[in-house]
Amino acid sequence: MWRMLTLSWFATVSVAQFGIEHTQYGTSPPVYPSPNITGAGGWEPALEKARAFVAELTLEEKADMVTVLINAGTPGPCVGNIAPIPRLNFSGLCLQDGPLAIRQAVLASVFPAQLTVAAAWDRTYAHQRGVYMADEFKGKGSQIALGPVVGPLGRSPYGGRNWEGFSPDPYLSGILVEETVKGMQSVGVQACTKHYIGNEQEIQRNPSRGPGPTVEAVSSNIDDRTMHETYLWPFANALRAGTASIMCSYQRINGSYGCQNSKALNGLLKEELGFQGYVMSDWGGTHSGVASIQAGLDMNMPGGIGFTSGTTSFFGGNVTTAVNNGSLPVERLNDMVTRIMTPFYFLGQDKGFPATDATVEPLNFFPKENYVHNFTLGPLVDVREGHRSLIRELGAAGTVLLKNTGNTLPLKQPKNIGVFGNDAADFSQGLIPSNDYDIGTLPVGGGSGTGRFSYVVSPLEAIKTRGQSYGALVQYITSNSAITNRRLSSLAPSPPDVCIVFLKSWASEGDDRTTLIAEWNSTAVVEQTTSVCSNTVVVLHGAAPNVLPWRDNANVTAILIAHMPGQETGNSIVDVLWGQTNPSGKLPYTIAKQESDYKKLLTNSTELLASTDPDAWQADFTEGQLIDYREFDAENKTPAYEFGFGLSYTTFDLSAFQTSVTSSNATRTPRATAKVLPGGNVELWETVATVSATVTNTGTVSGATVAQLYVSLPAAEAGPGTPVRSLRGFEKMTLGAGESAKVTFSLARRDLSFWDTGAQTWRLPSRAIGVHVGFSSRDLKLNGEISV
Ligand SMILES: *[C@@H]1O[C@H](CO)[C@@H](O)[C@H](O)[C@H]1NC(C)=O
Ligand SMILES: *[C@@H]1O[C@H](CO)[C@@H](O)[C@H](O)[C@H]1NC(C)=O
Ligand SMILES: *[C@@H]1O[C@H](CO)[C@@H](O)[C@H](O)[C@H]1NC(C)=O
Ligand SMILES: *[C@@H]1O[C@H](CO)[C@@H](O)[C@H](O)[C@H]1NC(C)=O
Ligand SMILES: *[C@@H]1O[C@H](CO)[C@@H](O)[C@H](O)[C@H]1NC(C)=O
Ligand SMILES: *[C@@H]1O[C@H](CO)[C@@H](O)[C@H](O)[C@H]1NC(C)=O
Ligand SMILES: *[C@@H]1O[C@H](CO)[C@@H](O)[C@H](O)[C@H]1NC(C)=O
Ligand SMILES: *[C@@H]1O[C@H](CO)[C@@H](O)[C@H](O)[C@H]1NC(C)=O
Ligand SMILES: *[C@@H]1O[C@H](CO)[C@@H](O)[C@H](O)[C@H]1NC(C)=O
Ligand SMILES: *[C@@H]1O[C@H](CO)[C@@H](O)[C@H](O)[C@H]1NC(C)=O
Numbered sequence: 001m002w003r004m005l006t007l008s009w010f011a012t013v014s015v016a017q018f019g020i021e022h023t024q025y026g027t028s029p030p031v032y033p034s035p036n037i038t039g040a041g042g043w044e045p046a047l048e049k050a051r052a053f054v055a056e057l058t059l060e061e062k063a064d065m066v067t068v069l070i071n072a073g074t075p076g077p078c079v080g081n082i083a084p085i086p087r088l089n090f091s092g093l094c095l096q097d098g099p100l101a102i103r104q105a106v107l108a109s110v111f112p113a114q115l116t117v118a119a120a121w122d123r124t125y126a127h128q129r130g131v132y133m134a135d136e137f138k139g140k141g142s143q144i145a146l147g148p149v150v151g152p153l154g155r156s157p158y159g160g161r162n163w164e165g166f167s168p169d170p171y172l173s174g175i176l177v178e179e180t181v182k183g184m185q186s187v188g189v190q191a192c193t194k195h196y197i198g199n200e201q202e203i204q205r206n207p208s209r210g211p212g213p214t215v216e217a218v219s220s221n222i223d224d225r226t227m228h229e230t231y232l233w234p235f236a237n238a239l240r241a242g243t244a245s246i247m248c249s250y251q252r253i254n255g256s257y258g259c260q261n262s263k264a265l266n267g268l269l270k271e272e273l274g275f276q277g278y279v280m281s282d283w284g285g286t287h288s289g290v291a292s293i294q295a296g297l298d299m300n301m302p303g304g305i306g307f308t309s310g311t312t313s314f315f316g317g318n319v320t321t322a323v324n325n326g327s328l329p330v331e332r333l334n335d336m337v338t339r340i341m342t343p344f345y346f347l348g349q350d351k352g353f354p355a356t357d358a359t360v361e362p363l364n365f366f367p368k369e370n371y372v373h374n375f376t377l378g379p380l381v382d383v384r385e386g387h388r389s390l391i392r393e394l395g396a397a398g399t400v401l402l403k404n405t406g407n408t409l410p411l412k413q414p415k416n417i418g419v420f421g422n423d424a425a426d427f428s429q430g431l432i433p434s435n436d437y438d439i440g441t442l443p444v445g446g447g448s449g450t451g452r453f454s455y456v457v458s459p460l461e462a463i464k465t466r467g468q469s470y471g472a473l474v475q476y477i478t479s480n481s482a483i484t485n486r487r488l489s490s491l492a493p494s495p496p497d498v499c500i501v502f503l504k505s506w507a508s509e510g511d512d513r514t515t516l517i518a519e520w521n522s523t524a525v526v527e528q529t530t531s532v533c534s535n536t537v538v539v540l541h542g543a544a545p546n547v548l549p550w551r552d553n554a555n556v557t558a559i560l561i562a563h564m565p566g567q568e569t570g571n572s573i574v575d576v577l578w579g580q581t582n583p584s585g586k587l588p589y590t591i592a593k594q595e596s597d598y599k600k601l602l603t604n605s606t607e608l609l610a611s612t613d614p615d616a617w618q619a620d621f622t623e624g625q626l627i628d629y630r631e632f633d634a635e636n637k638t639p640a641y642e643f644g645f646g647l648s649y650t651t652f653d654l655s656a657f658q659t660s661v662t663s664s665n666a667t668r669t670p671r672a673t674a675k676v677l678p679g680g681n682v683e684l685w686e687t688v689a690t691v692s693a694t695v696t697n698t699g700t701v702s703g704a705t706v707a708q709l710y711v712s713l714p715a716a717e718a719g720p721g722t723p724v725r726s727l728r729g730f731e732k733m734t735l736g737a738g739e740s741a742k743v744t745f746s747l748a749r750r751d752l753s754f755w756d757t758g759a760q761t762w763r764l765p766s767r768a769i770g771v772h773v774g775f776s777s778r779d780l781k782l783n784g785e786i787s788v
Helices: 002-017 044-055 059-065 114-120 123-139 170-186 224-231 233-240 262-272 290-295 317-324 330-346 387-397 459-468 480-484 522-532 569-577 606-610 629-634
Strands: 080-082 093-097 144-146 190-196 219-221 245-248 278-281 400-404 416-420 473-477 498-505 536-542 556-563 618-620 652-661 687-697 703-712 726-735 740-748 754-756 761-763 769-774 782-786
Touching (some): 059 330, 114 123, 114 387, 224 233, 233 245, 278 330, 290 330, 317 330, 416 522, 459 473, 536 569, 687 726, 687 769, 687 782, 726 740
Parallel strands (some): 416 473, 498 536
Antiparallel strands (some): 703 726, 754 761, 769 782
């Protein structure tokens, strides 16, 4: 009876009131009711404890449990706070940003951004970084870390938050998010994988409320196949890894807000992918109460102060009222709280957890005298441990060598070194990168995904240390305008043996990038340097991709794309420059010859910005799956440097290609009766074929490379828009000079299937599938076919 009432309420009221709207390109079908947690996948004992806890709660306490208290105006020590319930010995939950550091904490590490992790193509580093970051969150008393990020995936090369995620390739992102979540949760901290889903641009990600009508947020209109094979793909990996929570995103999907889209939350996430944790909203991303709850939202963040104070919130007191007046079944509220508490027990967070470090209160705007609840605060703790060595190594591992004329690198103890560019210098604007500052290195981007540095080793500082260790002269100019205004004439002796130019490209939450050329007059900086220095090494830090207008300049003898290495940035680059670390990073995206070779894929214009049409902002993802290298392959465009590319100080070769089909004549689709565990139908993850090859280091020094496997599904069967090639395997391999090793790639059913929109399932093609193994998306030496 209840359910019928609820359903009919939704069929009539919510469609009209809460904007499950129809656009030309995509419509969001209603999917109700919201599935209950079952504990499937090993959480059953934790679920029982959570149920027992929920049974003790009053209605008001339940409402508080789903309503995050934010520091701004409704104080608590963390960026999001769930109130303690002393009566039940529950000390509350502390939620903290972000994906590469505890953003606001002091004496904590700033790790490399996920962009750097992606460029390292290394499962072990991804896992270890997750472990260390979570150690720090735990040490500071934070049960829930707001990361990692696989949305944005990186549809547009201009996306302002792409660097917070891994790569526009869903497979690479999927493997790395899985390792990150596993690493984080292995030390008892809840991961919150975000932002679900289609959060591919910053412009108009939220509604704008001016004097006129509210102009709604941009709508990402995504067809079903693209959703499954591209944007949803890495989220499935995060679920499979057991992510405790998912953060729904700001923008609309097919016309319906990300935190009240029942198809995305109830349908895809909780039904199809079997999600057992809780969905929390992005900050201010909730636009309704009961409608969002019925669509699958479990926690409102921030929620206003909740029931106890009566301050405004779509949740809080409204949840209590809605249960009392019959518009929200209490069973749904119970499920929300149970979903929140199950990972808490599963990760043993009830067995004693460090108190929240009192110094994490952001900027001390909200002193604890203002707290309504009694949060337990602990002393200042330094949580950095020995994490700096991993940070340094990973920063180097995520650096990609694109050009190395005449073996300029590694440097051979040059005696006269020039260092140029504003990115070489130490910070000049404080220890939190918060805007596009001129002088100062760029180790990570801005916004909620940044970190408060306890120190940074600048490139200049590290080069001085290194050069002076053997008596070299290090000359430097860190003002770009000084360089472009001919201050290079001050060098003596001149020219230096090597000139190292440091450029940077800024990006931050809240804005998309307006250019893909490094900022601060970077082209002129390179040109001025090469005009006096025929041995110029260019190092580029920051957001990616960038086009490199000077890449064919003969005096640019080496190019290093150094991404966002975190606090040890200078040491990481020195390790690569002097050859302590042999570069092994590979591009996790495509570098085009020029900006206009990319499709911009941003919805934005002067007209839109001026529009008062509430529904003006529509982003139709008509390119489907063909983003980044899949776009270049489909359109036969030649990039400057392709996806997967990166040089080394040694060389590698491939041989002995073998394929084997594990499960011959497999059913075309996974059995509908098979179990659904977090991550989806279990048969999707079963290995159906393997491909192997031998990798040999053919050079004279040891080094690492990444063997990459791409598959070509038969377009005749999979349909139009099928990528020419898609990454479906990779392995980082370290080999001594002359050494060989075998690599074996396991291909799961999902890896070889396409999403059949009619049958609403993954389907293995009947025709042969092309398989290619090589060292980049365009350097594919070994080619064959498999039939499964
Ligand atoms: C978006 O719209 C397309 C086309 O109508 C539909 O196939 C797909 O399931 C919708 N996805 C969501 C999340 O609403
Ligand atoms: C969830 O469980 C409750 C009982 O606790 C039940 O009343 C409700 O119908 C279930 N909902 C769904 C969607 O199965
Ligand atoms: C309930 O939500 C409405 C917005 O729909 C808000 O105006 C009101 O203040 C909320 N009430 C409480 C008690 O938070
Ligand atoms: C019940 O309460 C909710 C939350 O305050 C409100 O949105 C809704 O209109 C109320 N419904 C009825 C029938 O009173
Ligand atoms: C309260 O919880 C703590 C862990 O947070 C535990 O050590 C303690 O034994 C609990 N006390 C009671 C009375 O259950
Ligand atoms: C906080 O602690 C004080 C002192 O023990 C107590 O009087 C007060 O009621 C507590 N407040 C809450 C919200 O629990
Ligand atoms: C950029 O470089 C050009 C060429 O060297 C120079 O003329 C110009 O002044 C520079 N712009 C700024 C803002 O420094
Ligand atoms: C390269 O260096 C040589 C020698 O210093 C110089 O003559 C030439 O103009 C430089 N080329 C460029 C493009 O800067
Ligand atoms: C969006 O469009 C406006 C108006 O054309 C422009 O000024 C702005 O730079 C654009 N933003 C981006 C990120 O392209
Ligand atoms: C493959 O399986 C199908 C049904 O599962 C069966 O009809 C067919 O004969 C099998 N083919 C081979 C070659 O075994």
